[in-house]
Amino acid sequence: MTTCRLCGSESLASVVDLGATPPCELFLTAEQLDLPETAYPLHLRVCTGCLLAQIPPLITPEDTFTEYAYFSSYSTSWVEHARRFVAERDLAPDAFVVEVASNDGYLLQHVVARGIRCLGIEPSANVGRAAREKGVPTLTAFLTPETGAAVRAEHGPADLVVANNVYAHIPDVVGFTEGLRALVADDGLVSVEVQHLLTLMELNQYDTIYHEHFQYYTVASAQRALAGGGLRLVDVELLPTHGGSIRLWARPYGEPGPRVDDVLAREKAAGLHELSGYADFAARVAKVRRDLLRFLVEAADAGKTVVGYGAPGKGNTLLNHCGVRPDLLAYTVDRNPYKHGRFTPGARIPILAPERIAEDRPDYVLVLPWNLRDELVEQLSYVREWGGRLVFPIPSLEVVP
Template structure:
């Protein structure tokens, strides 16, 4: 463990600080899921990918081997606006929070990890003042080009102090699918706390760790995701920073997510949903080895299932392509030892990924318009969380191909 940056995630819980983390699923050494190769011969450096769980608070987590500056640097390729379903989700969030909080024109709405402005453009169009915080330079520049004021820095307490001084305290802070990406969770939460007054609501969206285990969604484990959240773990992590969990909303995004409402301690009465969801998590076995072990066994079965399916396709002379150069897909394919001769190509709508090669497998990434020319018999949809959207695209581009997903098991979709 001498090459680890800190003991968080492997020896010490980054949420509650407890030790005694339990090994649940070791996926071996894997490359960074979004670190695309430029050539077929470019090596993909690998790092341990090992899920552990805190038996005290139930936070799932992996160790720290790479600085966030490398993972989320200038050329970070993920763009939220590529997915039409995610844009629709942002629109629904804008309407929902505007109504719930009574947001009015001129109220400040901030988003941490604001990506390409996919959400804040909609908040701005609804009349709110907006400020994004996005560490990836090229992505931040896209947001700025759309008229979204964006701070190009990593978020933590030090930045929160500067932002509070220059912009004041917002009515709403969105932290969607970012809290899992933070190695120093306590510094991140302290920054959110500093930005809050008694009228501020912070919403944190992330896949439910319990759902991930129940639905065998092990491919969401990759180096960008330092933590795997539950209501029980979020409540524990916020206790020492002046925040408390006061509401939980269940979402369908990413295969089953939760939206956690955080507010200043004592500022808002807790909604019954907090106790309800925590009780559901404990009843499902969040803190029990039985659920962890069953999840690990099913995950290994999915990996074997994909490998067998690909071998059968190859033996039958069928051409297989992939759709979606998603990070989760790279975890799955590297765990199953997928190589470039298994998939003829993977297509993706993000121009930042096109013309490159998937990390580890070195499968080429092309634009969706190139799918038909590959004449695939089968198309493996890697971002299964938006499979309905992708299956419609596949049907338009190459109507004769069968569409498949591998998680939670190999099955054809239509």
């Protein structure tokens, strides 16, 4: 990659190079284990001009999202997060709500329950089908300016457009933003939730760097991206989701509120509005890798059993970067039946049903979706019954008593 996808600058500085890995959601069937896998470089850089952190667009959204392994509704805490979001919105009975990347209807199901007109725009046919089975109207499509204009022409302008955990997934960030602008009414609101680069850097959350995520936002860089597509950032909220996210509120017209200035000041104090703030991240990532490998090797040498919990995309970045294979992590489990009997990309760790943990009573359970810590500590409390312990690899290795 030689040019910034936002401002066109040809000056990009390295932040961290994670080697080469397969796409993180391409879980393997048993029949595919003897076939080659394609791995792509995973190298995060930051533009020296606009400071957008980004990776090269080596795979397309069509490669990833036409058939997708992630179903949002398998996270109870995420569904509750969506329910609260809808409950807190002052929506008129005749309002129209559109969600982009609506997945399996995890959020819009709560809009439907209120009797409010809505539409999901979801590119993955399999998860969009699950949404329609819940009674959530869903269009199978990627958002482009043309898609946005067509939806507006058919259904009218949206009073609220929601885009959760998708703004990092689109390499054409300006075109996608233009699509959001095409959907929303002139006096409507756009809500965008995306992981905050500030917490990613501060808490060593490097496993959220993977090929589906093309860019990583500060509020400053998100403000520039929104403006490039015709939207004005008017407010921001700091959220605990995904280890630390930002909810960006944008309008076609408006000025930034005081919370925007507050978060911009925090980012500036952390050094993220200049190149120096990114200088030591690679060294901190290397320490996370060494600490996890040391723990797994020592556990194996001591005859202890270690299994995983969860098979999220972020877990595959971690496993591949650390070189973890089944000799160090016997298997992992996941609540999503789609993944059962499959194997993680690259590392080829078997994925089983969650009940397997209680059957095998391992000494340690390595929690890969660390961002769901509170939810999973409660779900996995039974591990203590036989003296098992949970292990969290990020922000630093922690073995929970």
